[in-house]
Amino acid sequence: MKTYKLLVASLVVLSWTGKVSAQNEVDALRYSRQDFGGSARIQGIAGAQTALGADISTLSTNPAGLGLYRRSEFSFTPGISLSGTESSLNGRSSLTDQRNIINIPSLGIVFTKRKSDSEESDWRSGAFGVGLTRLNNFQNRYSYAGPVDQTQSLVQSLGETAIANNRTEANLDQEYDDGIYSLEGLGYATYLIGVNKIPTEPNNPNSPLREEIYVESQGNVTQSETVSSKGAQNQWDFAYGASYRDKLYLGASVGLTTLRYNQKRIYREVDADSQTDFQDLTLTDEFTTTGSGVNLKVGVIVRPIDAVRIGVSVQTPTFYTLRDQYTTSMSSTFGGTTPGNYDLAMTPGDYEYNLITPMRANGGVAYFAGKYGFISADVEYVNYGGARFDSNDGGDSFSDKNDVIKNTYQSTLNFRVGGEYRYNIFRLRAGYALYGDPYKNSDYDRDKRYITAGVGIKQESHFFDLAIVNARYNSVYSPYSLIDNLQPVVSTKNTTNSVLFTVGFNF
Incomplete structure (x- = not known):
């Protein structure tokens, strides 16, 4: 293992x-x-x-x-x-x-x-x-595309990451207000993941509530990406x-x-099932190292x-002094009963x-x-x-x-x-x-x-x-x-x- x-x-x-x-x-x-x-x-x-x-x-x-x-x-x-x-x-x-x-x-x-x-x-x-x-x-470019099960999608990964990092509704809201710095925070801001509050005792609606991360339901997902x-x-x-x-x-x-290295990724997930609210997402990130x-x-x-x-x-x-500058943004589209488009970006990063x-x-x-x-x-x-x-x-x-x-x-x-x-x-x-x-x-x-x-x-x-x-x-x-x-x-x-x-x- x-x-x-x-x-x-x-x-x-x-x-x-x-x-x-x-x-x-x-x-x-x-x-x-x-x-x-x-x-x-x-x-x-x-x-x-x-x-x-x-x-x-x-x-x-x-x-x-x-x-x-x-x-x-x-x-x-x-x-x-x-x-x-x-x-x-x-x-x-x-x-x-x-x-x-x-x-x-x-x-x-x-x-x-x-x-x-x-x-x-x-x-x-x-x-x-x-x-x-x-x-x-470093000149290179590759692309791929194909179907994946929704349990193997990026949206699923966002939810798992939020759970692994013990994210709560309060700190996700705080991140949204102060400036998005994490990928799960970006997924939360674009409504790809969310937080449900459910009773700790299922048969007792008056019991204390606990928070549970959920992911937006998807149907038949086709993912594609170009990395250059x-x-x-x-x-x-x-x-x-x-x-x-x-x-x-x-x-x-x-x-x-x-050295100078620049990489740009454009990742997409598209839901071919018109019955689901989720329609598509696009994740774009770019970074430059000098x-x-x-x-x-x-x-x-x-x-x-x-x-x-x-x-x-x-x-x-070889002893290098390097600087990374990077940006990440995500957009999502929803149809069905709650149509909408959401497009947000992380706070740009700069690190030496x-x-x-x-x-x-x-x-x-x-x-x-x-x-x-x-x-x-x-x-x-x-x-x-x-x-x-x-x-x-x-x-x-x-x-x-x-x-x-x-x-x-x-x-x-x-x-x-x-x-x-x-x-x-x-x-x-x-x-x-x-x-x-x-x-x-x-x-x-x-x-x-x-x-x-x-x-x-x-x-x-x-x-x-x-x-x-x-x-x-x-x-x-x-x-x-x-x-x-x-x-x-x-x-x-x-x-x-x-x-x-x-x-x-x-x-």
Whole structure:
């Protein structure tokens, strides 16, 4: 039973029910789980670059790779991503949706100073780089629709929540007068739930009265929802790397991360039965999270022989300061003997807090087949259960939510492998990556899988690369929870196809 409850907790994303309810385990995972980014060259080999070096992308993964630069470089990488979804409600009623976005996955410059072969020095070169890398693209949209029993509707959930929170007519009326702050208060204000006063002794009308929460009766309910999101998570890296005897390469960097995430949900329930008073409801909520963070990274690459490179890098946790702003409104329509329309909103929310995302550790090896190309492989360790929320005032208001994060998520290994074939000035690339499921207990497969390919042209003073990245993963969502755990479950197949190209110049 405990395992099942943890699964349900990982599936359910509740609407806002208070001023701090936005900060939950779903948010922690969203900003901790990152895609591989970088130039078209690196994305063409599925991000397997920990041991490679000499690419602008190394700033965000292993700064020791800067030590392999022999000339200064500037590169710019624009791209377009096409995100598609296929969602089904309780395993049926599949709907598709899509969104497209133009973005900049990578941008940067590296200044290199290398000593001539005639100079006697163990430290052969050093390079300083500044680069922008897109860590996450939040552009997405999915929709679903289908019938549900009235005992599994949002209205039923509102009533159960009111009972669980021991709501009374007096405090619900007080909330209505002072400003609505909870979802059950919004349901009460729009007449979807109410309070009956009945005798404590059914056969004695003169006995003291007790209050009982009731929900508005519904008939055949059809529910639908569209959830759309946009925004991105980007990182500016300032890094330095050096070469010791062209055998050992060391590097360190400071990462300054920015994020913006916006999500809007429009949820509807429509009663197809004209005999009931209830006709429909619409719940709309929208929130925006903005903020910035900082992390440190150190790395090393060893070249025991010319054909082999071995790389290791460690990134500290990223320390974020975030701000949430959100609004929620609900409208309801009634017919029958008491027709009416009601439309009210919660008091807008604005909350600042801190988030610490987990540390990351990477290891990789690359084998070079002379002038013909290379094969590179990486493994990355991330403990998603290590993410933590913290309040700005030093209080302990997030202890329960941090326990949920710890109990819901686990550590995973992310694998990346890719290769490049060289012929004269031409390059041909391919790669595959598998990012592990971060959930501890789940019957759903939520691995992320990537298939990549790319081509390039490398000349003396400039280069051009093109890459195609196909990413696939499954997600699971419930719009609300029920006490019997029979809330609707929406499963979505997510596919993103990205096309990007890099233009670079050496100087």
